[in-house]
Amino acid sequence: xxxxxxxxxxxxxxxxxxxxxxVQLWPDGSVQPLGQPDFCDCESSELQVLETDFDPxxxx
Ligand SMILES: [Zn+2]
Numbered sequence: 001x002x003x004x005x006x007x008x009x010x011x012x013x014x015x016x017x018x019x020x021x022x023v024q025l026w027p028d029g030s031v032q033p034l035g036q037p038d039f040c041d042c043e044s045s046e047l048q049v050l051e052t053d054f055d056p057x058x059x060x
Pocket of ligand 1: 014015016017018019040041042046
């Protein structure tokens with residue numbers, strides 16, 4: 001735990017189904033769903049990063 005210096009969280013939305021969730025942004029630019037293997041049920045999610053460095057407390 002506490003090993004997230006190089007990773008950033010962001011809110012992201014799937015352009016296909018509209019699912020909104022939290023993703024992890026890696027230094028190499030890749031995006032990974034946070035806490036789940038798949039962001040949504042789409043075969044190939046078209047993730048759009050909405051906001052970086054958001055406050056998790058404000059997210060439901
Ligand atoms: Zn989707």
